[in-house]
Amino acid sequence: MKAISLILISLAVIATVNACTDAHATAGNGGTCFCNAGYYGTSTDVNGAGSCQKCPDGTTSAAATTSGTLVSSCTCIDVNAIPNGANTGCACKDNFYGKPTSSGASGCTPCPTGSISTFGSYSVDYCFCVDSNSVKNSSNTACQCKDNFYGTPNPTKGGATGCTACPSGTTSTAGTTDMSSCACPDTNASLNSANPPVCQCKANFYGSPTTSGASGCTACPNGQTAPAGSASNVCKASSSTYILPIVSLLFSLLMLI
DSSP: OHHHHHHHHHHHHHHHHHOOSSTTEEEOGGGOEEEOTTEEEOOTTTOTTOOEEEOOTTEEOOOOSSSOOOGGGOEESSTTEEEOTTSSSEEEOTTEEEOOOSSSSOSEEEOOBTEEOOTTOOSGGGOEESSTTEEEOTTSSBEEEOTTEEEOOOOSTTSOOSEEEOOTTOBOOTTOOSGGGOBOSSTTEEEOSSSSOOEEEOTTEEEOOOSSSSOSEEEOOTTEEOOTTOOSOOOEEOHHHHHHHHHHHHHHHHHHO
16 A cells, blocks of 8 residues: 555656646746747746747747747748748748648759749749849759850859850850850851851852841852852852863864874
């Protein structure tokens, strides 16, 4: 009987020490009731007008060791998220997008390389390339120079663009990295070696390249040639055009001898 009495007394003591009126609090050192993990505030036991409040959705907190803990003690479970402005839940932090998770892998994905977003972005559409002359690629993994530019986008905010406009009169598709891929709209023209280069009619053509519609470069007549860049008709017969008839004439004369 004595043993049973001691056990009952011990249980009563433990119950007295751990008993808190506030269901979301636990007695700490000295018997003071502090809010449990996942809660914040001041327990009803410490302040009759107080209570331990549940942390906002997607957030948690460590078990309190003091009274009066603030909602700011609740941190987002998703490592790539932070509490929203109203402290009602979590939102993806700057340069991430998506929906924060409460467990497992993060629901916030980093923006494509070279792009940024503001806090709370939920779609990759809200990630914008830092370089003003670039756009996101089709797979949304990185930024690339936009149409009619070439190079490598500068990922540094406020820095100079890394995308250079194609030479006047030429075009390129998004993602072009080298000037040689800037094409003249006129299919019978190509870039020359000037600095900066411009479109000129190809070898054996003459005229002025057009930027749309029919070609402005006319082909030389059969058997005639012209150097690249010819603006007027300077087509001339090649030396072989004269040599063959002369050889044929000489051969005919030899047959008569």
